[in-house]
Amino acid sequence: MSLMTLHLKVWRQAGPDQPGRFETYTLNNVNPHMSFLEMLDVLNEQLIKEGKEPVEYDNDCREGICGMCSLVINGIPHGQLPRTATCQLHMRHFNDGDTITIEPFRARAFPVVKDLVVDRSAFDRIIARGGYISVNTGSAPDANTIPVAKEKADAAMDAAECIGCGACVAACPNASAALFVGAKISQYILLPQGQPERPRRVLRMVAQMDEEKFGACSNHGECEAVCPKGISIINIARMRKDYRKAALGLL
Amino acid sequence: MAVTGLIWVIFVMVHLVENLLLFAGPEPYNRYAHFLVSLGPLLWLAELILLVALVAHVTAAISLVLENRAARPQRYVKLRSKGEPSKRTFASMSMIFTGLTLLLFLIIHLKTFKYGPGIEQGYVQVIDGKQVRDLHRLVTETFHNPIYVIWYVFALVFLGFHVRHGFWSAFQSWGAAHPRYTPILYSLGALVGVALAVGFIFIPIWFYFFVGG
Ligand code: HEM
Ligand code: SF4
Ligand code: FES
Numbered sequence: 001m002s003l004m005t006l007h008l009k010v011w012r013q014a015g016p017d018q019p020g021r022f023e024t025y026t027l028n029n030v031n032p033h034m035s036f037l038e039m040l041d042v043l044n045e046q047l048i049k050e051g052k053e054p055v056e057y058d059n060d061c062r063e064g065i066c067g068m069c070s071l072v073i074n075g076i077p078h079g080q081l082p083r084t085a086t087c088q089l090h091m092r093h094f095n096d097g098d099t100i101t102i103e104p105f106r107a108r109a110f111p112v113v114k115d116l117v118v119d120r121s122a123f124d125r126i127i128a129r130g131g132y133i134s135v136n137t138g139s140a141p142d143a144n145t146i147p148v149a150k151e152k153a154d155a156a157m158d159a160a161e162c163i164g165c166g167a168c169v170a171a172c173p174n175a176s177a178a179l180f181v182g183a184k185i186s187q188y189i190l191l192p193q194g195q196p197e198r199p200r201r202v203l204r205m206v207a208q209m210d211e212e213k214f215g216a217c218s219n220h221g222e223c224e225a226v227c228p229k230g231i232s233i234i235n236i237a238r239m240r241k242d243y244r245k246a247a248l249g250l251l
Numbered sequence: 252m253a254v255t256g257l258i259w260v261i262f263v264m265v266h267l268v269e270n271l272l273l274f275a276g277p278e279p280y281n282r283y284a285h286f287l288v289s290l291g292p293l294l295w296l297a298e299l300i301l302l303v304a305l306v307a308h309v310t311a312a313i314s315l316v317l318e319n320r321a322a323r324p325q326r327y328v329k330l331r332s333k334g335e336p337s338k339r340t341f342a343s344m345s346m347i348f349t350g351l352t353l354l355l356f357l358i359i360h361l362k363t364f365k366y367g368p369g370i371e372q373g374y375v376q377v378i379d380g381k382q383v384r385d386l387h388r389l390v391t392e393t394f395h396n397p398i399y400v401i402w403y404v405f406a407l408v409f410l411g412f413h414v415r416h417g418f419w420s421a422f423q424s425w426g427a428a429h430p431r432y433t434p435i436l437y438s439l440g441a442l443v444g445v446a447l448a449v450g451f452i453f454i455p456i457w458f459y460f461f462v463g464g
Contacts (some may be wrong), residue, residue: 022309022328041457072327072330073331074318074329074331075327075330075331076330076331076333079362080333082333096316101328101329103327103329104325106323106327107322107323107324108321108323108324109322136253137351138453171333173329173339173344174319174322174323175319175322176319197387198455198458213321213322214320214322215318215319215321216315216318216319217424218315218319218343218346219338219343219416219418219420219423219424220337220338220339220343220344221336221337221338221339222332222333222337222338223338224336224337224341225332225333225334225335225337225339226333232430233423233428234428234429234433236423236428237423237425237426237427237428238426239426240424240425240426241425241426241427244425244426
């Protein structure tokens with residue numbers, strides 16, 4: 001196994017309203033089995049040794065389930081591998097001598113905090129407007145006491161896979177949050193537990209999405225391609241249909 | 252957007268079929284055009300629906316585009332499509348550009364034909380003893396102007412692109428999506444787009460080269 005040399009063009013920005021710029025760094029000892037985040041850890045070690053300020057980037061679980069990692073890598077949120085979060089992208093997918101451009105997720109609703117870290121709390125405020133079931137449903141019911149069709153259960157599980165990373169917003173030419181919100185609404189639309197609050201959930205969550213100043217979806221479908229969980233844009237259509245019906249009082 | 256866009260797609264399809272009558276010769280074409288005008292209030296109603304749909308469509312389109320531009324004040328230095336299953340295409344990315352070109356096209360188109368010269372200017376044919384407007388002659392003459400033909404072809408290629416994204420997008424926006432049928436609608440969008448563009452482009456090209464005027 002030979003170590004790789006990589007050139008990194010990294011977005012550096014001191015604070016939310018500061019101007020940003022790219023800095024280029026060269027790493028000579030990249031192990032191809034490192035994840036992208038481990039590679040950035042190595043970069044930071046090198047920067048600290050040189051007395052420079054390390055690069056800020058978000059991460060937590062590093063196993064593709066928390067939604068904390070981000071980054072636009074060579075123009076694609078979470079990088080070029082299908083259905084992969086940045087923390088699960090390994091350096092063997094790059095070539096020795098590559099130059100890699102790393103930018104933060106960009107959207108008015110996701111302001112840069114520092115370097116590659118953006119504030120995604122807009123998503124939390126959307127969830128707070130109805131992305132839950134209000135009553136305590138107790139412990140898990142016995143299997144099959146509440147019948148749920150297999151296709152609906154599957155579709156609800158698929159929607160529930162969303163880890164809230166925000167790559168959909170980052171990739172969208174309109175910076176729309178429709179895939180995230182569509183997924184969060186769909187998982188309840190499809191299950192009996194979600195029915196009592198169904199109309200007000202969609203109205204309130206969509207209203208909050210607009211208030212957070214995300215763009216409006218015009219069906220480019222780029223979100224589905226970059227989503228680390230492969231959430232389908234069918235969830236966006238499901239949200240729109242429910243929204244229309246709820247707004248007209250038909251739900 | 253969805254409903255108003257689809258109203259126009261339906262109109263444009265009907266309009267293409269109607270205009271294929273051009274190939275049947277002056278008499279059937281002028282007769283049919285006269286029949287449409289003689290519908291009176293029924294035709295006005297259809298025109299009113301189209302006008303309202305267009306104004307709503309363009310207004311929504313412009314506000315949507317402005318809102319979406321504002322949603323990303325700091326652009327990416329580098330952003331590219333990840334490919335499959337993305338539906339981000341030249342067509343989807345240029346909707347406002349192709350759309351505004353179509354608006355310009357529509358204005359010129361109406362000025363040339365609908366509000367162009369008529370019976371008083373001598374564009375007249377006698378059918379069943381009645382004087383009717385000779386639109387066939389107007390079309391033939393117009394399509395012998397090379398600049399008009401080139402602009403026409405250009406604008407209708409844009410129509411094809413606009414419908415290529417717009418057709419399936421309208422269903423998706425309305426909330427009509429299905430794992431089995433959405434891919435069919437997506438392909439159908441390409442088919443309708445190409446069919447409309449090719450169909451409409453065929454007419455001026457044919458007239459330019461093969462119909463005397
Ligand atoms: C005349 C000026 C026109 C303008 C300025 C315009 C502009 C637009 C824009 C900006 C969109 C939004 C799509 C996006 O952002 O990706 C759109 C959608 C659409 N347009 Fe147009 N357009 C025009 C004419 C037409 C015509 C003549 C047709 C029909 C042949 C049409 C059919 C559609 C359809 C079906 C959609 C999709 C609607 C949806 O997804 O909800 N448009 N148009
Ligand atoms: S839909 Fe996909 S890309 Fe968007 S937040 Fe959820 S997991 Fe991330
Ligand atoms: S760090 Fe948790 S998903 Fe990447």
